[in-house]
Amino acid sequence: MVGTRGRGRRVAAAAAVLALVAAGCGGGADDGTVELRYAWWGNADRAELTQQAIDLFEEQHPNISVTPTFQEWDAYWQRLNTDAAGGGLPDVMHMDYMYLREYADRGLLLDLNEQVGENLDVSGTLDAFADVGTVDGARYAVPIGGNTFTMVYIPEEFEAAGVEVPEDGWTWDDYDAAIEQVSESSGEIYGGHDYGTLIWVLELQLRQEGGELFTEDGGLGVDAARLAEFWSHMQPLRDSGAIVPTSEAVEVQPLATIGAGLSASEFNWDNQLARFTGETDRELALAPVPTSDPDNLGQYLKPSMMYAAFSRTEHPAEAAMLIDFMTNSPEVAQIFGGSRGIPANTAQREGAEYNEVDQAILDYEDAIFDQLTVPPPAPPAGAGSLEGEFIRLGETVGLGEATPEEAAQEFIAYAEQTLGS
Amino acid sequence: MAERPPAKASPDRPARRRARPARAGREGAAGYLFLSPWILGIVLLTLGPMLASLYLSFTDYNLFDQPEWVGLDNYAAMFADERWRGSVRVTLVYVLLSVPAKLALALAVAMLLARRRRGEGFYRSAFYAPSLLGASVSLALVWRALFMQDGAVDRTLSSVGIELGGWVGNPDYALLVLVVLAIWQFGAPMVIFLAGLKEVPQELYEAADVDGAGRWRKFWSVTVPMISPVIFFNLLLETVNAFQVFTASYVVSNATGGPADSTLFYTLYLYFQGFTDFRMGYASAMAWMLVAGVGLVTLLLFRLSRAWVYYAGEDGR
Numbered sequence: 001m002v003g004t005r006g007r008g009r010r011v012a013a014a015a016a017v018l019a020l021v022a023a024g025c026g027g028g029a030d031d032g033t034v035e036l037r038y039a040w041w042g043n044a045d046r047a048e049l050t051q052q053a054i055d056l057f058e059e060q061h062p063n064i065s066v067t068p069t070f071q072e073w074d075a076y077w078q079r080l081n082t083d084a085a086g087g088g089l090p091d092v093m094h095m096d097y098m099y100l101r102e103y104a105d106r107g108l109l110l111d112l113n114e115q116v117g118e119n120l121d122v123s124g125t126l127d128a129f130a131d132v133g134t135v136d137g138a139r140y141a142v143p144i145g146g147n148t149f150t151m152v153y154i155p156e157e158f159e160a161a162g163v164e165v166p167e168d169g170w171t172w173d174d175y176d177a178a179i180e181q182v183s184e185s186s187g188e189i190y191g192g193h194d195y196g197t198l199i200w201v202l203e204l205q206l207r208q209e210g211g212e213l214f215t216e217d218g219g220l221g222v223d224a225a226r227l228a229e230f231w232s233h234m235q236p237l238r239d240s241g242a243i244v245p246t247s248e249a250v251e252v253q254p255l256a257t258i259g260a261g262l263s264a265s266e267f268n269w270d271n272q273l274a275r276f277t278g279e280t281d282r283e284l285a286l287a288p289v290p291t292s293d294p295d296n297l298g299q300y301l302k303p304s305m306m307y308a309a310f311s312r313t314e315h316p317a318e319a320a321m322l323i324d325f326m327t328n329s330p331e332v333a334q335i336f337g338g339s340r341g342i343p344a345n346t347a348q349r350e351g352a353e354y355n356e357v358d359q360a361i362l363d364y365e366d367a368i369f370d371q372l373t374v375p376p377p378a379p380p381a382g383a384g385s386l387e388g389e390f391i392r393l394g395e396t397v398g399l400g401e402a403t404p405e406e407a408a409q410e411f412i413a414y415a416e417q418t419l420g421s
Numbered sequence: 422m423a424e425r426p427p428a429k430a431s432p433d434r435p436a437r438r439r440a441r442p443a444r445a446g447r448e449g450a451a452g453y454l455f456l457s458p459w460i461l462g463i464v465l466l467t468l469g470p471m472l473a474s475l476y477l478s479f480t481d482y483n484l485f486d487q488p489e490w491v492g493l494d495n496y497a498a499m500f501a502d503e504r505w506r507g508s509v510r511v512t513l514v515y516v517l518l519s520v521p522a523k524l525a526l527a528l529a530v531a532m533l534l535a536r537r538r539r540g541e542g543f544y545r546s547a548f549y550a551p552s553l554l555g556a557s558v559s560l561a562l563v564w565r566a567l568f569m570q571d572g573a574v575d576r577t578l579s580s581v582g583i584e585l586g587g588w589v590g591n592p593d594y595a596l597l598v599l600v601v602l603a604i605w606q607f608g609a610p611m612v613i614f615l616a617g618l619k620e621v622p623q624e625l626y627e628a629a630d631v632d633g634a635g636r637w638r639k640f641w642s643v644t645v646p647m648i649s650p651v652i653f654f655n656l657l658l659e660t661v662n663a664f665q666v667f668t669a670s671y672v673v674s675n676a677t678g679g680p681a682d683s684t685l686f687y688t689l690y691l692y693f694q695g696f697t698d699f700r701m702g703y704a705s706a707m708a709w710m711l712v713a714g715v716g717l718v719t720l721l722l723f724r725l726s727r728a729w730v731y732y733a734g735e736d737g738r
Contacts, residue, residue, distance in 0.1 A: 074676070078696050085484035106485050246680070247590030251569045253675045385698050392677065399592055401681035418698070 034318045037090035038068045041076035041305075046339065053332045057325045064318050077384065084108055087312075091319045095141045095308040097132070102381035103308070109140040110309040115320035121328055124345040128301045132375050133308075141306035142327050145341025147271040148299050148365060148372055149200055151175075151287045154189075157264035161185035166287040168368070172205075175290040180242040182264050190244045193257040193266050196234045197394035199387055201267050201289075205230065207298030208291045218380030220415045224408040231397045231404035238398070246398030255279055270361045271304055271341045277357050286364040300373045301365070304341030338362065382418040389414050478706035483699045495706035505707070507682050508690040511596060515686065516663040519603040524655055527607040531614035532644075545615070552608030561602070561672030565589055568598045589673065592683035599669050599684055610655040617651030618644070649730045657722055664715050667692070687711055 040050065047070055054066045069090070071079055077099070083089050089108060103109050112120055112133070122142060133141035151166065158165060161182040166175070179191025195201045202222065203213040212221045222230075237243045244257045252260035256268070259279025266276070267289065276284055291297050307326060309319040326332055330351030333343050338358030342365060343349045354362060365372075393407040402410075453460070478495055480488035499505045530548055534541065554560045567573045570587030578585055588594040621644060629639045645652070667688040670678060678685030678693070691711070695704030 081484060081696075081699060247587060248570055249590070250675075250680045251565075251587045251590040388697060392679065392682075395677075395679055396681040399681045401592055 032063060034064050034315050036064060036066045036092060036315060036318055036322060038066050038092045038322065039076070039080065039090040040068065040070050040094040041073050042070055043072065046070070049335050049339065052335050053326065056329070056331055056335075057322060060325070061318075061321060064321070066322065089310040089312075091313040091315060092307060092309050092322050094144070095306045096384070097303050097306070097375070098379050098384040098387070100133070100141055100306070100308075101135055101378040102384065104135040104138070104140045104378075105381050108311055110311045110313060110316055110319065111138040111140065112142065112309065112320060112323070113139045115316065119317050119320035120324045124328055124347050126301070126344050126346060126349070128372065128374055129303060129344045132303045132378070133306055135378055141303075141308040142323055143303040143306050143344035144327060145271070145304045145338070146301045146344050146365075147269045147304045147341045147361075148301050148368070149204060149267065149289055150270040150273075150364060151265055151267055151289055152258055152270075152273055152276055152284055153265035153287055154258070154282045155285045156283060157182055157186060157189060157191075161191075165285075166290075168288050169294045170288075170290050171294075172290045172292060176237060176242065179237070179265065180240055183240075183242050186264070189261065190242065190257070190263045191265065192237070192243045193263045194234055194238070194243050194246055194249060194394070194398050195267050196231050196398055197391045198267055199390040200269070202227070202230050202390075204289055204298045205292065207300075208293050208296055210296075212376055214376070214379050214383065216377075218419060220412065220419065224405070224412050227408035227411060228404040231394065231407060234398065235404075246395050249398075250395060258284070269302070269304070270364055271338070273361055274339060274357045286360060288368055297368065297371050299368065299371065300375045302375055303344065380419050385418055386415060389418075474705040474708055477702050478709050480702045482702040482705075484701055485699075488702065491702070495703045496710065498703065499707065499710060504682060504685065504690060508678075508685045508687045511683065511685055512664060512666075512687040515596060515600060515603075515666065516660060518597075519600045520656070520659045520663050522600070523604045523607050523659060524610055524652070526604055527610040527655070528614050528652070530607065531611045531618055534611075535615055535618040545612075548611060549608035552606045554606070558668070558672050561669050564598065564602050564669075565673045568594075590680055592679075592681040595674070595680055595683045599666075599673060602669055602673075603663065603666070610659060613651060613655055614648065617648040621647040653722075653726050653730045657719065660718060660722065661715055664711065664718070 038054070040046075042050070047068075050068055050070070054068060058064065058066060070076070076094075080089065080093065084103070084106070095103065095109075112122075116122055116139065120142070122139070125143065126146070129143045129146065132143050133139050153166070155165060158178070162185070163178045163181050166178065170178075175192070182189070182191030199213070206213055206222060206226075215221045234243065238245065244262045248262060249257050252262060256266055256272075256276060256279065257263040258266040259276050261280060261282070268276075270286055273284060273286060288297060289299065307323040309316065309323065313319050327345050328347060330347055333345075333348035333352035336343075337352055338354050338361055342358070342362050343352055352358075389411060393402070393411050396402045397404055397407045477488055479490060479492060481491045481494075482488035534545055534548070568588040569575065570590065572587065575585065575587055585591070585594065588598050625643045625647065626639060629643055634642065665688055666686055670684045670686050670689050671692075674680075674684045678689045687707070688711070691704050691707045694700045694707060
């Protein structure tokens with residue numbers, strides 16, 4: 001039999017345990033160390049490099065302890081959005097251009113101008129990137145690296161088909177003819193892929209025509225007719241077997257068609273070369289994208305990722321120090337090489353050690369550097385979810401389940417509902 | 422109890438009477454203390470969120486801004502949403518195809534395994550194994566590889582002259598891949614059927630033998646009526662589960678519900694609305710619509726069950 005007193009003590013003990021657990025949730029170091037939470041997107045490889053960089057930072061700042069967390073791209077944004085809704089973001093986080101304005105508008109990001117000159121040096125940022133982290137005059141982000149659009153291709157396949165290696169200034173018609181010829185000559189591999197799923201190719205074409213994907217007042221810079229035309233253009237290529245059928249491309253996901261050995265070329269951001277190289281044994285090279293205007297590639301240097309800090313962080317100075325170290329230290333550049341995009345900081349760009357793939361990307365960017373324009377202003381709030389919807393509708397058209405006109409109407413409606421909401 | 426006159430009978434009664442309320446109170450408290458993890462769980466993790474989502478379903482809520490009351494707009498919007506209608510259709514087709522086929526297969530295999538034979542245990546385990554794998558990611562990945570262009574299924578069919586190509590990338594067949602996956606995992610209902618079959622009295626079969634009934638006749642007139650409660654139980658469980666399927670499509674379609682929304686299950690679309698587009702109000706309304714829908718189907722099954730579960734012997738069904 002258990003006496004009342006015994007039971008009372010147990011209840012008290014249980015309560016004490018609960019209290020301890022509750023206290024543990026609160027956390028907090030009282031030995032003077034500042035704890036910074038740092039969140040980023042990527043994979044295990046990048047996690048290892050990131051830890052090296054953090055170790056270096058902690059060595060130089062013994063009073064700061066950094067706790068990193070990471071997720072893959074999709075999961076990262078779900079997590080960050082949920083955290084933001086709960087009112088608590090990490091002190092320092094990676095930010096993407098498509099989400100920058102949304103987060104800035106919601107008052108979630110720290111204006112880093114307060115720290116410039118004290119704990120943060122941004123003087124080394126590439127000229128083209130001078131304003132990319134700025135929204136309405138406030139500096140909400142510092143670029144880490146940059147990339148630009150490209151056509152990744154297998155030179156062997158193009159040579160075997162007798163197609164001249166694409167060079168600066170080729171047109172979309174040249175491109176169509178080239179991939180058709182590669183398909184025809186090879187018989188095994190498709191010359192190109194269905195770029196109807198890539199909103200970035202649409203953006204390029206719009207920019208080559210003098211337009212923009214997003215208007216200045218945050219709307220969509222394309223109408224249903226132009227969008228339908230974009231998707232209709234793929235149909236003859238599909239019919240002639242110049243591009244990978246959508247059904248086959250869908251099946252090999254998440255591999256890219258060039259990585260899966262289905263196509264001899266693929267449009268993407270140039271930093272994706274590292275990924276493709278990991279997916280295939282074939283030798284790959286980078287070529288400029290086709291253009292409808294020889295004087296205007298439509299390409300720009302886009303920030304591949306950026307650093308931002310939480311507006312309500314308890315340690316703005318330390319957060320700025322971490323960002324400063326990560327974006328300026330040549331040692332950090334040596335750790336990452338070009339794996340987060342070719343560094344956006346001149347000292348890091350020159351100080352980094354590049355592997356073969358990074359060097360290829362750097363050479364490509366250098367070759368067209370003069371033709372790259374300043375990035376367009378940060379896309380409007382809500383832009384982040386447009387990319388996925390574009391892929392879905394592009395595939396639906398590719399599978400013949402919707403006409404380009406129907407899909408275009410649907411996308412415009414979706415954009416109207418999403419943008420700025 | 423309360424009207425009874427107090428303690429007169431045996432000597433120990435009054436004592437017990439006095440003790441009872443206090444003791445019951447203490448024991449009750451102890452009971453609730455032991456229950457507390459579960460109660461906390463259901464209140465904080467199930468009931469609370471459910472009520473919150475019921476409220477959110479009447480609002481426009483994007484996670485960041487304050488929820489804004491919109492009345493029944495979310496519910497009305499569903500019927501105008503073509504993708505929502507599509508997801509309902511895909512889910513219904515999935516339920517209608519997978520549940521009956523799965524139950525039929527489970528019953529057939531259970532009947533084979535119900536007879537005593539050597540290696541009985543091994544066969545039962547072997548047939549149950551796929552269910553243990555459950556809705557695992559790796560399994561869905563293997564499934565995807567099997568049904569791809571030049572995958573095992575495509576090659577087998579091609580070798581006998583059926584050229585369908587890859588199933589995963591074809592909107593007409595992609596859902597079938599998931600249906601086959603569901604049917605293959607028939608272990609759980611099979612085990613329940615096995616238990617049910619063991620309960621059928623042998624005398625009934627012997628009596629049927631005397632009457633000259635064939636196998637088929639015995640199956641329909643003895644087995645089915647006798648295990649009809651078990652069939653009903655399995656049917657209910659599998660139907661409710663099938664409505665809530667998520668992982669299989671999420672993995673096989675590479676988190677898209679594609680190609681062309683052909684595997685966009687209701688739950689998957691709900692997830693996209695909530696966590697990709699951050700339309701939490703709409704997603705909440707969708708969740709409650711699913712609760713209502715599944716509730717309605719369950720009710721219907723119960724109503725129909727009166728016709729075949731208890732009185733089944735009479736008309737041979």
